[in-house]
Amino acid sequence: MAFWIASSPHNHNHTKTPNLMRLVIYATLPGVLAQWYFFGWGNLIHIGLAMATALVCEFTVLSLRKKPISHELFDGSALLTALLIGICLPALAPWWISVIGTMFAIVIVKQLYGGLGHNPFNPAMAGYVMLLVSFPLQMTLWQPPLTLVAVDLNFSNTLTTILTGFTVEGYSVEQIRTSIDGITMATPLDTLKTNTGLGLTVFESIENPVFGNNFALGWEWINAGFLLGGIFLIFKKAIAWQTPVSFLLSLFICSFISYSLSPDSSASTMFHWFSGATMLGAFFILTDPVTGATSNKGRIIVGLLAGLLVYLIRTAGGYPDGVAFAILLCNMSAPLIDQYTRPRTYGHLKGDK
Amino acid sequence: MSNEIAPQSSNDTDVTDSLDEQAIALATAKAELKAEYKELAIQGLWKNNPGLVQLLGLCPLLAVTSTVTNALGLGLATLLVLVCSNVTVSAIRHWVPKEIRIPIFVLIIAAFVTCVQLLMNAFTYGIYQSLGIFLPLIVTNCAIIGRAEAYASKNPIKQSAFDGLMMGLGFAIILLLLGAIREILGQGTLFDGANLLFGEWASVLRIEVMQLDSQFLLAILPPGAFIAMGILIALKNAIDNHISAKKVVDTEKVIERVRVNFDS
Numbered sequence: 001m002a003f004w005i006a007s008s009p010h011n012h013n014h015t016k017t018p019n020l021m022r023l024v025i026y027a028t029l030p031g032v033l034a035q036w037y038f039f040g041w042g043n044l045i046h047i048g049l050a051m052a053t054a055l056v057c058e059f060t061v062l063s064l065r066k067k068p069i070s071h072e073l074f075d076g077s078a079l080l081t082a083l084l085i086g087i088c089l090p091a092l093a094p095w096w097i098s099v100i101g102t103m104f105a106i107v108i109v110k111q112l113y114g115g116l117g118h119n120p121f122n123p124a125m126a127g128y129v130m131l132l133v134s135f136p137l138q139m140t141l142w143q144p145p146l147t148l149v150a151v152d153l154n155f156s157n158t159l160t161t162i163l164t165g166f167t168v169e170g171y172s173v174e175q176i177r178t179s180i181d182g183i184t185m186a187t188p189l190d191t192l193k194t195n196t197g198l199g200l201t202v203f204e205s206i207e208n209p210v211f212g213n214n215f216a217l218g219w220e221w222i223n224a225g226f227l228l229g230g231i232f233l234i235f236k237k238a239i240a241w242q243t244p245v246s247f248l249l250s251l252f253i254c255s256f257i258s259y260s261l262s263p264d265s266s267a268s269t270m271f272h273w274f275s276g277a278t279m280l281g282a283f284f285i286l287t288d289p290v291t292g293a294t295s296n297k298g299r300i301i302v303g304l305l306a307g308l309l310v311y312l313i314r315t316a317g318g319y320p321d322g323v324a325f326a327i328l329l330c331n332m333s334a335p336l337i338d339q340y341t342r343p344r345t346y347g348h349l350k351g352d353k
Numbered sequence: 354m355s356n357e358i359a360p361q362s363s364n365d366t367d368v369t370d371s372l373d374e375q376a377i378a379l380a381t382a383k384a385e386l387k388a389e390y391k392e393l394a395i396q397g398l399w400k401n402n403p404g405l406v407q408l409l410g411l412c413p414l415l416a417v418t419s420t421v422t423n424a425l426g427l428g429l430a431t432l433l434v435l436v437c438s439n440v441t442v443s444a445i446r447h448w449v450p451k452e453i454r455i456p457i458f459v460l461i462i463a464a465f466v467t468c469v470q471l472l473m474n475a476f477t478y479g480i481y482q483s484l485g486i487f488l489p490l491i492v493t494n495c496a497i498i499g500r501a502e503a504y505a506s507k508n509p510i511k512q513s514a515f516d517g518l519m520m521g522l523g524f525a526i527i528l529l530l531l532g533a534i535r536e537i538l539g540q541g542t543l544f545d546g547a548n549l550l551f552g553e554w555a556s557v558l559r560i561e562v563m564q565l566d567s568q569f570l571l572a573i574l575p576p577g578a579f580i581a582m583g584i585l586i587a588l589k590n591a592i593d594n595h596i597s598a599k600k601v602v603d604t605e606k607v608i609e610r611v612r613v614n615f616d617s
Contacts (some may be wrong), residue, residue, distance in 0.1 A: 108580065134571040 021076025042091025230283025250307025397519025424532030428525030479549030
């Protein structure tokens with residue numbers, strides 16, 4: 001009788017990449033549903049377009065690289081990337097925005113660096129930033145929540161707007177975005193930035209209908225949805241709790257300091273938590289196992305850094321939301337952080353190499 | 354006198370032999386020269402292309418290739434400086450002390466760059482303005498000093514001039530290619546602003562390749578240049594691999610089986 005001898009670890013949790021990716025995709029559902037409820041079909045159409053593009057691109061590159069297609073095409077990572085891009089895009093952006101963004105994310109950011117596990121940057125965020133830098137006009141075509149839009153944005157209207165730029169009745173995107181008072185509506189973060197630049201106080205700014213009754217009409221529920229999905233992922237142990245917690249804490253501390261110093265010119269802590277892409281970034285993008293830090297201490301540092309960067313870009317930067325830029329900068333610094341936060345090997349003294 | 358003439362008249366066959374030998378030697382020298390020129394052309398345009406293989410002068414290569422016109426302007430300026438500096442360096446190569454050759458090369462190159470800059474300032478003011486700092490920066494272009502050091506300082510004038518021409522052409526072709534890719538992707542045109550370089554008549558050269566609703570800024574900004582350059586290098590390597598793979602198939606060796614006997 002022969003004993004089978006193997007080295008540690010002896011206890012595996014049998015999680016495979018497709019299972020993990022599927023879990024993450026399910027966890028985005030509450031946020032996506034909230035997005036659909038408040039902003040209509042636009043993002044769902046973009047998610048569909050992005051997913052189709054991602055599969056085509058992944059298939060093309062994998063066959064060029066002579067890789068096992070069936071194995072890597074359906075591991076869900078490309079679909080997750082496409083899903084995240086679709087969620088991030090402005091709902092009424094033209095169709096080619098999501099196609100170009102996904103192509104860039106899959107072909108250049110992911111596959112040219114060697115495929116899943118070798119990409120230094122999060123593909124979805126790199127694709128989004130590429131779009132934001134390349135097409136500033138289209139990427140700021142944010143649609144106001146449905147309750148504020150005068151045009152009836154049903155499925156066919158949204159689809160024709162994305163494909164042709166006009167609704168079935170012939171309204172342009174600009175007309176959809178214009179309120180009854182004839183003022184173009186933007187996102188709460190954008191409005192706040194513009195108004196603060198004009199010298200208005202925060203209390204005057206949040207009179208604007210896009211802020212709703214609480215922090216940001218619609219956006220707060222989308223963020224709450226992603227928070228729910230994120231907590232589900234933490235309980236399923238799909239992501240580490242350190243990154244999102246330290247990120248949110250860091251953002252909270254930064255905004256708390258400035259809010260207590262000058263409440264007239266800085267938004268509240270909860271506004272920073274529940275507007276823009278805060279929760280999506282905290283739970284779904286910053287926790288990417290490939291591009292984030294690997295040690296627990298490293299994850300905390302990355303989270304703190306990302307929170308600080310998001311706050312700085314939102315208040316002092318040129319763009320209204322800074323989650324994507326902050327995450328790319330953190331991806332860049334993650335290897336260095338890993339280098340300096342190596343955990344002590346069991347049995348070795350601290351500082352003993 | 355008689356001594357010198359006597360051997361020539363004594364054996365005619367020897368003279369014809371030596372004449373034949375001379376002709377043969379001349380012919381081989383000519384063939385060698387031709388082969389050398391061919392090799393220089395291949396090296397400059399493909400095998401050792403300054404843009405694609407040596408990756409020298411990347412700063413202007415990536416910075417000014419947002420349009421074909423800019424690329425052409427910089428390519429021509431670099432070509433001119435490269436040929437002139439190669440010729441000069443080669444002409445004075447016997448009198449340059451080895452220890453201070455690099456400063457001398459740099460001074461020569463700087464003199465020619467200043468000439469080119471003044472000429473462009475006088476005759477193509479528009480392109481002079483759009484090239485900006487990258488025109489005087491040709492002085493620091495490693496491709497030029499690299500050729501002066503590696504080739505022109507050791508070879509005769511003619512070959513050096515040809516080497517400069519080929520290297521310059523190779524560099525200019527890469528500039529043009531990159532400029533064309535970025536201009537088509539970025540604004541959907543070709544030769545936009547060619548009148549800045551060639552005068553008013555050249556505005557007819559502008560080609561509208563495709564109608565873009567909005568500019569693709571990534572292609573115009575420097576990151577797009579890096580990505581396009583990477584793809585060009587990958588393409589070149591792929592072509593090289595393809596060619597070498599074909600050659601291997603042609604000269605496939607017969608594999609002999611070798612019997613190894615472990616019992617002995």
